[in-house]
Amino acid sequence: NAGVTQTPKFQVLKTGQSMTLQCAQDMNHNSMYWYRQDPGMGLRLIYYSASEGTTDKGEVPNGYNVSRLNKREFSLRLESAAPSQTSVYFCASSAEQGLRNQPQHFGDGTRLSIL
């Protein structure tokens, strides 16, 4: 069972370059999330999608855009990468809808360095 698949696993970019992080889940989950993880800080929510066709900003959305392409896929785009966006990025999904609590399933992460 694949679960949540993120690509790529590692990436090095130069300042100003753009790239898209891909995420796909095969669990038929409604909700998908993008987080970043930085040293000494808890995971922080960048964007989320409560259902296909909807996206909303999280805690740290500046410099990012997202697309919920279909129920399976949720991509994160950096239009003009900055060194402050060096981080580990995690995609997650859950069966959560509305107020019903469900565990989140995480991908393996993408380690992104911006030079």
Place this chain on the structure above:
Amino acid sequence: KNEVEQSPQNLTAQEGEFITINCSYSVGISALHWLQQHPGGGIVSLFMLSSGKKKHGRLIATINIQEKHSSLHITASHPRDSAVYICAVRGATNKLIFGTGTLLAVQP
């Protein structure tokens, strides 16, 4: 002050020891999650609870809603338990708020 505080930040134990990791939070919640992150980075959900106690193998999670406190216990610890343990709460915004994690090292 962070809304979710974990203690200790770092913990070293000998194989076989009983381990407790604590999580305190300052907001109203609908659920609390315990997650495990192994070296190499993958994150796995261990427990989701809103009251009482849950057990899975050697892991036990408890929550006291009135005291806004949860504990994760590991019995008969093993080197393979070495990981970062993360507490997260689902607050009024329905989004998860994460603690900074507890780095556990279990030595043989």
